[in-house]
Amino acid sequence: MAHLTDGTLRRIVDDPDVAPGDRAHLEECADCKARFRSIDDDAHSIATLLAVPEAQVDVPSAFSRVVSAPAAQPRFGFRWPVAAPRSRPFVFAFAAVIAAVGLLATGIAVNFRGNWTPSTVTPVPVTVADVQALSQLADYGSVTWTRQPSLQVVTNPADASAAAGGLQPLAVSKLPSGVSTTVTYGAMTQAQAVFTFSSDKASAAAAAHGKTLPALPKGIDGAQLTVTVGPAVAEIFGNLKQPSGSDVSQASLPQLVVAESSAPTATSTQVTVKQIEDYLLSVPGISKELKAAIRAIGDPSTTLLIPIPVQYATSTTITVQGVRGVALGDNTGVGSAVIWEKNHVVYVVAGSIKQSDAINIANNLK
């Protein structure tokens, strides 16, 4: 057995969850024992140096101070959990914004032809306020699933491919150091949802928000927008340990996700076109940056918009697998993602890895 790393030796000092095999190795290895002694000494002397008298707090009076502070009132009637800290793997931020911006993207896309089959990707900056403004659109009609998505977690690529209608997971040729080789596969069947616009619902929603929202374009009542997503497969690297008890902070996050999905498509009925774009962009709260970015897109009917939460991520346009893609994050290893579309399949490589590693993985998928 190879010698224990400094990190493992450090965990043996005070982490009860260290693997028994590592402890057993330490017992028998003189070299590791010597390194352990100095690591153990450091850990204890630092703990002593950082010691402070315990703080005594009065929780109820602190709570009343916090809730009476003027800034504690939310600026909006409701909140959206998109504002996750920058360090969290981007999968969360994606999940939160993709639903809202998907609405916008499809709304914009039906613009020209009444159907949308994207073949390329482009980043658009999205602020928390944008997401809040866009999420109100969900109140403007009703959503029904004509095909419910079903999700499956399996342990081998063949089962994943079978569950996802034959979509093959791509092989990652070389994992960056520090990423666990434990891999789990996820598969999603194709799903289809229909959004039916309703003037009655829209006015009720506007009244509930207590503000005047722009009127829906004439003739939109009863218009249907059909969105099809998937099938999709994902390879998830890292130990997906279930949280023990109710403490969600004990759940571990995947270190790397490689996913592919058939490109989403959308079709619509009776929607008047140019009006929809103007309408979506006139919803209060949409930022100037997002408006400008969308207007700058040449042909929205062939473009998949990738929402970028501007406060938490930066994006660059790159070439990946010979096509245009979007890279998010940076090289700190805190989090990054690469997204591209090729032959009507959308690919995502995301994780708590360096951006350069994410791009490497993306270019070497086979």
Added chain:
Amino acid sequence: MNLGARRMTAASSEEAAFEALFTSEYARVVRIANRVLADTHEAEDVAQEVFIDFHRLHSATADYAPAWLHRAAAHTALNRLRGSRRRQKREVAHVLREGDRTLDPQHQAEVEEDRRLVRAALARLAPKPAAVLVLRASGLSYAEVAQALGVGIGQVGTLLRRAEAALRKEVTRGTSN
């Protein structure tokens, strides 16, 4: 139930969730800030700022709420520590008055000097190693430290080891100067 009433119910359950989050996490958030600043009053100040920031933009029912608070507590407190060396000295003196009355004068002076050095050294560390040290020293488990910093649990031991070596080096440098 109409839409307006549903929204009001949602708002009041959000308030209840925030109070529950505050009750369960406030003491820990203060403890993290206190570990950095060695001043209970300023630590409470930091904790309240952190909760106000959180409440303004996030839902208290979010899974990431405790991790967000722990991370924000460490970074906000470390920023304050870096912000003022003079304040730091004053705080250490203050803690000594409150916490170390039982020590004999010579030992007290040594403890005071150590605390001053270690906080100056902590202020010189990069944000991530400083946060790892502070979060672990505040009693967060390895899993909680990993969540707060958005790293894999397997990386925490390595980060902690490097941070301890770096802090030790900084403390030694402070002593020899």
